[in-house]
Amino acid sequence: MRILVFGGTGYIGSHTCVELAARGHDLVVADNLCNSSPRVLERLQAITGAPVAFRNVDLRDRAATEGLLSGDGFDAVVHFAALKSVGESCERPLDYFDNNISGTLNLLQAMRSAGVRRLVFSSSATVYGDPDRVPVTEDAPLRVTNPYGRTKLVMEQLIGDLCTADPGFQAGILRYFNPAGAHASGLIGEDPAGIPNNLMPYICQVAVGRRAKLSVFGGDWPTVDGTGVRDYIHVLDLARAHADALDTLERTGAGFTVNLGTGTGVSVLQLVQAFERASGRPVPYEIVDRRAGDVAEVYADPAQAQALLGWRAQLDVDAMCRDAWRWQSMNPTGYADPD
Numbered sequence: 001m002r003i004l005v006f007g008g009t010g011y012i013g014s015h016t017c018v019e020l021a022a023r024g025h026d027l028v029v030a031d032n033l034c035n036s037s038p039r040v041l042e043r044l045q046a047i048t049g050a051p052v053a054f055r056n057v058d059l060r061d062r063a064a065t066e067g068l069l070s071g072d073g074f075d076a077v078v079h080f081a082a083l084k085s086v087g088e089s090c091e092r093p094l095d096y097f098d099n100n101i102s103g104t105l106n107l108l109q110a111m112r113s114a115g116v117r118r119l120v121f122s123s124s125a126t127v128y129g130d131p132d133r134v135p136v137t138e139d140a141p142l143r144v145t146n147p148y149g150r151t152k153l154v155m156e157q158l159i160g161d162l163c164t165a166d167p168g169f170q171a172g173i174l175r176y177f178n179p180a181g182a183h184a185s186g187l188i189g190e191d192p193a194g195i196p197n198n199l200m201p202y203i204c205q206v207a208v209g210r211r212a213k214l215s216v217f218g219g220d221w222p223t224v225d226g227t228g229v230r231d232y233i234h235v236l237d238l239a240r241a242h243a244d245a246l247d248t249l250e251r252t253g254a255g256f257t258v259n260l261g262t263g264t265g266v267s268v269l270q271l272v273q274a275f276e277r278a279s280g281r282p283v284p285y286e287i288v289d290r291r292a293g294d295v296a297e298v299y300a301d302p303a304q305a306q307a308l309l310g311w312r313a314q315l316d317v318d319a320m321c322r323d324a325w326r327w328q329s330m331n332p333t334g335y336a337d338p339d
Helices: 011-022 039-048 062-071 086-091 093-114 147-165 199-207 235-252 268-279 303-309 317-330
Strands: 002-006 026-031 053-056 076-079 118-124 170-176 178-180 214-217 232-234 256-260 285-288
Touching (some): 002 011, 011 039, 011 076, 011 235, 076 093, 086 147, 093 147, 118 147, 178 235, 178 317, 199 268, 199 317, 214 268, 232 317, 235 256, 235 303, 268 317
Parallel strands (some): 002 026, 002 076, 026 053, 076 118, 118 170, 178 232, 214 285
16 A cells, blocks of 8 residues: 555654565655754664665645645555653643644544544554553543643544544544563654653663653552553564554555554563663663642453454563664664764
8 A cells, every 4th residue: 555654753653664564655754843853854864775765744734735645646544643642742732732632633634534434543542541451442431631622532523523524534543551672673752852751762861871860750550560550562563563554544445443562561670671681781770749630540451453454462571671772772872863
């Protein structure tokens, strides 16, 4: 298929481009580079052995988005183009509504105008808020607790309403749990701007010497060791799921919503210990007060992804830590490093 990957220079988007290229798809990457580096394109070429077609387009620019969709004969779109920090969304909710919701509306209108009727959407387990029980299934109540999660839920609803109005429009909605790891080459990985919002890149930056220690928010949760438990999933498993989702849409012609996780919870301290084993480096930490809005444990029931897509996670926490450390040690300051 000829596939437009919007947000394709970001963390998950770039890894998905590698997987899609490996399966023989013809890709065009579109991004406004507001939260990623153009150097990703060089790294993708090095991994795939082929130039990457790139378009600098902001989804909020309706004319540019329509022009891109109308001219290239795409069979499908994979949509990663969203701001994604929970904390930042609380400080800048209007920016998140504008970028994530308005951008998605523009994309859907452009797809419909161009007759492109197959979409894979990057959603999030944040749509579940504080779930009533774990593991979390796709029919759990949706109740977001922050502006970022609200944008993801609204984006899902926009897509769902279009699918209802136009039965020929097919969408696969993928609700990620906690992506981690990097490509085995060490050429691409997670490079957050500023202070990392997610645990794994923060651990990486402590281990490489960019930060003094890790703050662990709460040591008195009702969990195996008192620290929060989450479902970490290797970014390469996530990338494979997107390719499987496209195959499933093509094969069945029916949309779906699935959780993407391992189905196993890992505590903060268990992840720290696994990273220390993988890197051979200490990760100093201190227990601090809980953060408002945090919960004790959240992990997925991924059975539906296996049933519908034939997908299951294959890489464990040790692999995530090993690959994340390879990326960070080869690129101590991320994509800012000279090659």
